[in-house]
Amino acid sequence: MKYDFCETTRGPLLVAIDQDGLRHVEFMQGERPITPHVDWQRDNKALAPYLAQFSAYFAGKLQRFDLPMAARGTPFQQSVWGALCDIPYGETVSYLEIAQTIGNPKAVRAVGAANGRNPLSIIVPCHRVIGRSGDLTGYAGGIPIKRWLLALEQTRRTFKLTPQV
Numbered sequence: 001m002k003y004d005f006c007e008t009t010r011g012p013l014l015v016a017i018d019q020d021g022l023r024h025v026e027f028m029q030g031e032r033p034i035t036p037h038v039d040w041q042r043d044n045k046a047l048a049p050y051l052a053q054f055s056a057y058f059a060g061k062l063q064r065f066d067l068p069m070a071a072r073g074t075p076f077q078q079s080v081w082g083a084l085c086d087i088p089y090g091e092t093v094s095y096l097e098i099a100q101t102i103g104n105p106k107a108v109r110a111v112g113a114a115n116g117r118n119p120l121s122i123i124v125p126c127h128r129v130i131g132r133s134g135d136l137t138g139y140a141g142g143i144p145i146k147r148w149l150l151a152l153e154q155t156r157r158t159f160k161l162t163p164q165v
Contacts, residue, residue, distance in 0.1 A: 001040040004047035006054040010145050013122075015050050016040060021068030022050065025120045030141035057122065060152070063089040071119050076107075080114035087128040090153040094132045116140060122149065 001023060003016040008027075014034055016024040026034045036042070044051075049067075056062035071081060083101045087093055099111045116138055118126040127149040131137040139146035 001037065002043040002046045003036050003040050004042060004044045004051060006051045006058075008058055010141075010148055013054060015047055015054065017047065017050065018070065020070035022120055022123060023070055023072075025054075025123050027121065027141035027145055030139070030145060032140045054122070058152070060155070063153075065123050067123065069120060069123060071124065073114070073117065073119075076110065077114040077117055080111050081118055081120070081124045084115070084118070084124050084126055084129065087125055089125075092128050092130045092150065095129055095137075096132050098129060112138065128153075 001016050001018050003014060003024075005012040005028075006015055007013075010027065010029075012028045014024060014026050014028055014036065015022070016036070024034060028035065053062055053065050053067060057065070071078075073081065079102045080098060083098050086101070095108045095111045095115070096105065098115075099105050099107045102111070104110075115126045115129055118124050118140075121127070121141060127139055127141075127146045136143050136146055136150075
């Protein structure tokens with residue numbers, strides 16, 4: 001596994017890849033911080049194209065990533081993560097909406113658990129999932145980082161203007 005860090009105003013973001021693509025994209029702080037394993041190799045050259053996209057995202061110049069993803073998870077987790085990737089930039093949905101999207105409306109808690117196990121933060125936009133009441137709930141990087149990511153996307157979101165008649 002190769003890794004490097006993307007510096008953000010909220011602390012370093014760990015980005016790790018293997019021969020199949022992205023394995024980990026996670027903040028080094030928060031509720032469940034991750035650190036590189038001892039057998040991982042820091043490689044800024046191999047990670048440069050990945051970090052370039054993250055830098056563009058944080059600068060408000062990129063709304064959709066084009067990187068190979070290789071997250072490991074159960075079939076249920078994979079279905080949830082796939083649904084998360086369909087949430088448009090700058091928008092939010094509830095856990096219930098994700099459960100309905102994957103065809104299992106009673107699996108709201110399981111969706112929350114799968115969301116919490118997402119190893120590709122930001123790329124698989126679990127920060128865009130909120131409680132049904134609109135509350136910001138759970139995020140491995142912590143609620144302050146979730147709030148920051150949502151605010152970043154809201155301020156950078158491109159709006160289509162409706163012509164005046």
